[in-house]
Amino acid sequence: NGLYWGMYYIHERPDHTWAAQMFGANEDEYDAIKHNSGGVINNGIGGSATANYNSMVSAANAVQSDPASLAKYNTLTQKLDVDNLITYLLANWFCDNGDWPHKNWYATHRNHPDGRWRFHSWDAEHTVENNGDRKFGASPSDIHNKLDGNTEYRIRFADLVHRSFFNGGPLSYLPSTQIFQARMNQLDRAIVGESARW
Secondary structure (H helix, E strand, O other), X not given: OOOOOOOOOOOXXXXXHHHHHHHOOXXXXXXXXXXXXXXXXXXXXXXXXXXXXXXXXXXXXXXXXXXXXXXXXXXXXXXXXXXXXHHHHHHHHHXXXXXOOOOOEEEEEEOOOOOOEEEEEOOOOOOOOOOOOOOOOOOHHHHHHHHOOOHHHHHHHHHHHHHHHOOOOOOOHHHHHHHHHHHHHHHOOHHHHHXXXX
């Protein structure tokens, strides 16, 4: 109503509708959960989001109980997009997301033979605060810690760390600094009004 209310950062809700637009297929095919296996947003056709998510976590538990088993790891990779998990974790750890992973995440899964769970960032405003509460090693449903004893996972993790943090990767010093500076430049004058508003 004409009253200045500050700055807004608008982004899409990464639910089943979003997943269908990003990855293809009909939105009714996707399971979508928020925060935990019981936070069901959508049960995809022919599926149960909670049961499908718990099946993926059980596969991760099997890897944890027998980290040398390639068969158990391969079973997990049929249920979880491992590259997505790793890059998702690196992004949250890099910015020190302090209000996660106990909440503030979405995961989607297509009910299809090739469907795998993918994690998506949500409500990550408590980042870069340097509050000393580092979340390195943390992950939704503790999946990373269930997998970190497996050689295949560790190699893939190392590959994606190298790709992200070295040779001009998106989290290496110069590119990440440039992205942060560009965002600061966008907000420089607007922050004056934001400060006055609050």
